[in-house]
Amino acid sequence: MAAPSAAPRRLTSRSGGLPDRLFRSASGLAAIGVTLLIIAIGVMLALNSTEAFGKFGLGFITNTVWDPVAEVFGALPYIVGTLLSSAIALVIAAPIGILTAIFLAELAPRRLSIPLTFLIELLAAIPSVVFGLWGVFVLSPFLGSTVDPFLIRILGWIPIFAGPSYGIGLFSAGIILAIMILPTIVAISREVISSVPDSQREAMAALGATRWEIVRRAVLPFARSGIIGAVILGLGRALGETMAVTMVIGNAQDLPTSIFDQSQTIASKIATTFNEASIGIQTSSLIALGFILLVITIGLNVLARLLVRRVTAGERRT
Amino acid sequence: MTTLAPVMDRSIASRLVRSTADQRRARTDRMMRGFSLAAAIACVIPLAAVIIFVTINGLGGLNLDLLTKPPRALGTGGGAASAILGSLQMIPLATLVAVPVGVLGAVYVAEFSGRRSADAIRFAADVLVGIPSILVGIFVFTFLVLPFKQFNAFAGSMALALLMVPVIMRTTEEILRLVPGTLREASLALGIPMWRTVLSVVLRTGLTGILTGVMLAVARAFGETAPLLFTALGSRLVNVGDFAKPMDALPIFIYVNARQPYPVLNQQAWGAALLLLIVVLTINILVRARSWGRRAA
């Protein structure tokens, strides 16, 4: 998103002719419609989950069984899978993304930052399903044959790094997610860093600080909440990512115990099971899963944007 | 180098210590520059890796057969004609619906609304952009598939449109805010009614920017799979014009053929992925290169 510019003058409809009123109403309708859309989606998901929540209560969230035959459904394995894969993605993408944003915004010469920014924006344009295809046939076999065994050899004594690895699984999904959320973290962090007023930088420079010190002491403290917002937005995106994850996460029903296990996320579970779920408690349970995902992603989104706004709109910070 | 930097220099104010401290600071500076450069390069490596592998694996599959033939049984050949035609039908329809809604919404926010409602609507649009597309798919399924008990391409288009609208709305609104107020005032002063002012003066001025936003939304729609799974469903048959029936799409084709055990079909998935990548990246490069050129100028 571009930095906010000066607000234009609002047009007043003093002429008030019918076409003008119609036009204003139509555009108002569109705007309201968009706003109401989230509410509509939320309400619709909530309404359709009542059957599941009604039957299982909050135990739905903690139950680990998904049994269509006995009609007992629980969300825990998918919530854990979602959180674990996103956590792996964040651990990898956040440091790299933030450092990249700093590089592009502060440290790089323009000749380098412009093409690099362009390339990273291109990364964001690659469709999820293409990442998934690449993940299944290129990344996962590579991980399974080279990286994973190495990691298992070194860290395998820690339960969460225990093998065996078959390539596909949480770790593979986490890496692909990391790649996919990098552009988000980079772009928004960059915007946030750029909006820190120059006066801070100039003051530090006048004191003879190195470029890194300027970043560390003049920029980052002010940009911090915005950068956290950027990371949270990246997390939000990771949580909702469907296709690439579905293709490499391996589709296992149990609670994962290691990052090399196969698992499922909420999104991948819905994607694979929705069309063949029988109308009734099973569909309602899947929609309940979706509702949980919606609540988490909207919550994170709102939080993140508030944090970002604090920095980018913050002239008052000087 | 004289310095008042707070951290270092605890001991004797001797030149030697200061220059050691300075050396350390310079070292840290170089090190962090190196790390951040490495990070930036690390961001670009996956891009290269994906493009290279999709190209290598996809070139063999991207042939005339893929573009013109429908799927065949048993992985004995065939192509992605059903998917390509499907995408080429659903996306224009989605764009046709999303552009007016998105642009009108942006017009309202930029021209008519008060500050508070503008903030709220903008916020809502931003949050909408972040909603997982699969949930949008469930939403559209409930209204456009379930009541008719029929998966249909129209529902697929509407799902895509819902994903495009917030993107178009936000980018259009940003463009509209850049249009100088003097243009509007001059137009109104000439007696041109407001609706005409907005359409012919304001929107026309921002047209290139708006098109940029639309093209980016279209590129995103080309690659969306999850919402189509519950709406258009996909199909092995070529469907031209019948939006009341299921329709195939490029991303669905890739998804389905990726998990097939037939090497021929895997090859077709790569070919289709290459095609999709070419389309999406071309749109993105053209659009961004223009705006980069303008920004750098």
Added chain:
Amino acid sequence: MITPVTKRLVVLGLLAAVGATACSGAATPSPSSAAPSVTAPSDAASSGAPASAPASAVTAPAPASASLTLQGAGATFPAPLYQTWFEAFNGKYSNIQIDYQANGSGAGIKAITEGTVDFGASDAAMKDDEIAKLPAGSKIVHIPTALGAVVIIFNLPGVTDLNLDAANVAGIYLGTIKKWNDPAIAANNGGATLPDKDILVVHRSDGSGTTNAFTTYLDTVSPDWHSKVGKGKEVNWPTGVGAQGNDGVAGGVKQTEGAVGYVELNYATTASLTSAKLKNADGQFVAGSTDGVTAAAEAAASGFPADFRQAPIINGAGATTYPIASYTYLLAYLDQKDADKGKTFVAFAYWALTDGQATETSLGYAPLPAAIQQKSIDELHTFTSGGSPIWP
């Protein structure tokens, strides 16, 4: 009574005559010529040479003449066979297209129950509670079309032959046998040294008739499995990863070393996957084959239920019998809402039960035993639309 042989010769003669004329005819076939016999449907194509002419044998039903697309959904087990059939049927009647979503027997039953498709497909016959969910007053007809073998595929580079007995398979899928070089497996393979690799168990994640057949086998042969897991289209798998569809399982096994899975025979052969020999009731290790399935089906034909809901045929008697064989069904409402679609479906079903049977063996499916084939064709006469029979 005219013997079947005589009947066939007469019909062949008729077909040859009509075929010569109709072969050069238009794409849309004309309705079959009226013939006296109403209750004795033709039994063509048993010789293996499908007539190229439209089914103008004595009382064969014809599809609608307008352009029509039938929507079907269901089992992946017969999907390669069905898709070949749909293409052939479209070659015969270019105005008829059949779209089939291979998303699993469970999804097929769900789709036909909710009326979102014109016909469903499932290897598992509908259970009583599934039938109870049908719209009030409606009835679903099960039409068996083919038989298939459920084979155990595996991915072990360098290993082309593998013998497994029931206990091995149960142990693998229960998670008690975790490595390929387990002594229980080696015992069946002449003590050969198998690789020291972890077994990755692949099963179905969707509601599957193939799973139904496979778990019925495990349920029959393993008391442990019977008490812990049970049988059905979907079960609580003790271990392993899920894949969607027979194709997903085949793909998953193909892409992962050390993996094991269960699929219909066709998927094993066309995907060039090695499959294990299973020990049958007679104690012989048999590979999955259409002959082995045919033997199982013939042996069980006498017990075929009247409502056509035959359970998977497990551990049939016979030296060459393959232990896991399953029928696969087309599911359609007895009373068709749309007359044209009903007509077309009956025409296709008839074609599948007659001409279609010839293509099955080459694709890894077994044709229906003659008695079952006849019963199924008889069943087609019961279809009605709006009360009146479609194929009287």
